[in-house]
Amino acid sequence: MDIATISGQLLGTIPLGDIVPYITPFNLFMFAGALTFTLLIAISRTETQVEAGFGSLKDREVKVGIKEFRIRRFLAIICGLATAGAMITGDLFNFTLFVALIGIVNIGIVSAVKQIDVLDAAFQYGLIAMMASLPLFGGAALVLASTGTLSLFQLSQATFTPVMVTFASVLLILGVAGETGVAPFYATKAEMFRTPGSPFILIIHLSSLLVIVRTIEILLIINKPF
């Protein structure tokens, strides 16, 4: 599908060599959304969970220590910036790199938590993220091999789609699903959300949502029948 049809009028490009991020109302909205949320995270403090004890009047506060708070805030900011970058990039391989960065930073955000169940789940999520890098980069490489280009502008102007590009799209979907942990590979991530430290956990949610939307846009651009 044409870029103008799917994401609106082209407002401009940012020339960075072969990698040309482009700005359309659709991409700009998601870019600004990710940046705004990152700013909110950078200035906010974590929640404090209160665990009620059964059969007694004692409540227990679960607080996040200052060291844990700082590393998680740092990683959450990196995750937000990577999400924002993935929203406006105009290059397929660049996009997969941003997604890989989001995946590894997501693991870091939860692996700072001192709870054994959560660390176990984060380990399983890390295994998936490592496996997912194969279809993710493999998909982009197959697109380059069968079309000769990685630029989304050039790909959107192609007249037909080789069968291999459709297969590469399937690989890309699988890679993004693994890196961001969407259903049916969700259980590892659901376990991680039970940790204290709300705003930093939410960036994991937001990044997967935005990346999935962007992936669908890219797949519509590079597959011609649509």
Add this chain to the structure above:
Amino acid sequence: MKSIGRIWNALANPKRIPRLFALVLGIILLTGFLVPFSLNDQQLYPRPEPQVQIDNHDPLAPYNRGGEPLKERGIVKAQYPENSVNLGKITSYLSPIAIQVKNNTIYYGTSIYSSPGGLIDEILYYTRGLDTILESTILMMAFVIASWVAIHFTMRRDE
């Protein structure tokens, strides 16, 4: 309906998820062998045939892109040549050590290429520079996470 509920319950166990993912990935990769594939010969990032430069006893094989620093352009293609005006001008730069090695033997092309001051890959550092920055960022974040976990969970254990 009972069996569907059982499947959902099985999927809720984090330990099963990597195995499920690996299985799905394996099946899809195997079907990839059935997909017809033709290499596009108008490649954006061209390379010579694998053995051509080695058979010619080129000391910089298999990565020689030709050209002369700041005078003659080497063979580097760009998607948007207007964004990289000076493309190919420094791709053949060699440090003095690399020139010595090149004059003495023809078997060190890969070593010259991978050492700093060897052939400069302008695809990495010029036309696709943002990719290189991102790759090293990924590596740095991995080290940040690993060292944080090592310092706080392995070296300063509470229990």
